Amino acid sequence: xxxxxxxxxxxxxxxxxxxxxxxxxxxxxxxxxxxxxxxxxxxxxxxxxxxxxxxxxxxxxxxxxxxxxxxxxxxxxxxxxxxxxxxxxxxxxxxxxxxxxxxxxxxxxxxxxxxxxxxxxxxxxxxxxxxxxxxxxxxxxxxxxxxxxxxxxxxxxxxxxxxxxxxxxxxxxxxxxxxxxxxxxxxxxxxxxxxxxxxxxxxxxxxxxxxxxxxxxxxxxxxxxxxxxxxxxxxxxxx
Numbered sequence: 672x673x674x675x676x677x678x679x680x681x682x683x684x685x686x687x688x689x690x691x692x693x694x695x696x697x698x699x700x701x702x703x704x705x706x707x708x709x710x711x712x713x714x715x716x717x718x719x720x721x722x723x724x725x726x727x728x729x730x731x732x733x734x735x736x737x738x739x740x741x742x743x744x745x746x747x748x749x750x751x752x753x754x755x756x757x758x759x760x761x762x763x764x765x766x767x768x769x770x771x772x773x774x775x776x777x778x779x780x781x782x783x784x785x786x787x788x789x790x791x792x793x794x795x796x797x798x799x800x801x802x803x804x805x806x807x808x809x810x811x812x813x814x815x816x817x818x819x820x821x822x823x824x825x826x827x828x829x830x831x832x833x834x835x836x837x838x839x840x841x842x843x844x845x846x847x848x849x850x851x852x853x854x855x856x857x858x859x860x861x862x863x864x865x866x867x868x869x870x871x872x873x874x875x876x877x878x879x880x881x882x883x884x885x886x887x888x889x890x891x892x893x894x895x896x897x898x899x900x901x902x903x904x905x906x907x908x909x910x
Contacts, residue, residue, distance in 0.1 A: 682782060690739055702736070702743030707750050714754050726755065730767040737771025738778065740822040744768065748850065752857025760854040761847075768850065769843040772825045776838050779829025787826050794819060794827050802831045807841045814845025 718725040733747050748768070751760035779787050788795065801809035810833065813824050828838060 686739065686778070686782070690741065702746050707746065707753060711753060718754055726759070726763055729754070730763050733764065733767035734771040734774065737768060737822075737825075738774035740775055740826065744771075744821060745853070748853040749857030749860060752854035753860055757851075757855055757858050760858065761851050764854055765843065765847055765850050768846055769839055772821070772842050772846075773835055773839040775822065775825035776829040777835060779826040780835075783826070784830060787830055791823065791827050794823065795830050798827050799831055802833055807833070807837055810838065810841045811845040814842055815848065 714725075729747075729751065733744070733751075735741075736743050736747060748764050751764040754760070755763060798809075805812070810824075810828060813819065819827065
């Protein structure tokens with residue numbers, strides 16, 4: 672075996688080891704809403720005393736989870752709003768999610784190509800056809816209205832011909848509206864002090880927006896496509 676192949680095997684084994692350790696040690700329990708609520712006061716105190724360290728640790732954790740396609744990105748996004756508020760949380764989540772997604776795409780393209788091909792062969796064909804037909808706008812649509820789960824898009828796009836730099840830029844922009852919605856919902860969730868807080872107008876409105884956003888984005892994109900003479904979102908993803 673040549674040195675490049677040996678390095679690739681070692682890196683893959685390390686990644687698999689990290690993922691296995693994550694599951695065996697039960698670290699997923701720390702990425703649940705219940706744990707977030709229980710530990711919110713301690714996190715808030717640490718954030719107020721060590722703001723830069725708290726934000727840096729949060730972003731690195733988010734990038735780590737996303738780059739390895741581990742479960743917990745949605746909770747981490749809500750946590751960003753609960754811990755940092757809307758504006759700081761949005762910036763932290765936006766850059767962390769885009770960087771993590773790009774690293775996941777890189778891992779898929781250069782290390783896990785065969786596994787991803789075997790696992791998502793049908794989706795890869797659709798994505799490649801979509802990228803050839805629509806270019807970067809296809810990924811933008813998937814980011815705005817995720818037809819596939821977030822982590823699946825990252826892995827499948829790794830086997831497309833799109834440059835990683837373009838993947839990062841489109842992901843950064845395309846995920847921003849959804850990020851704002853989720854972070855805002857997390858901000859409201861973090862402000863619940865009692866059971867009565869569950870029925871606060873702010874929280875209700877945030878989760879209404881969370882539910883309505885995908886439909887509104889879909890209608891807006893379909894309107895744009897009709898004006899541009901392009902196929903609707905449903906037709907684009909079903910081909």
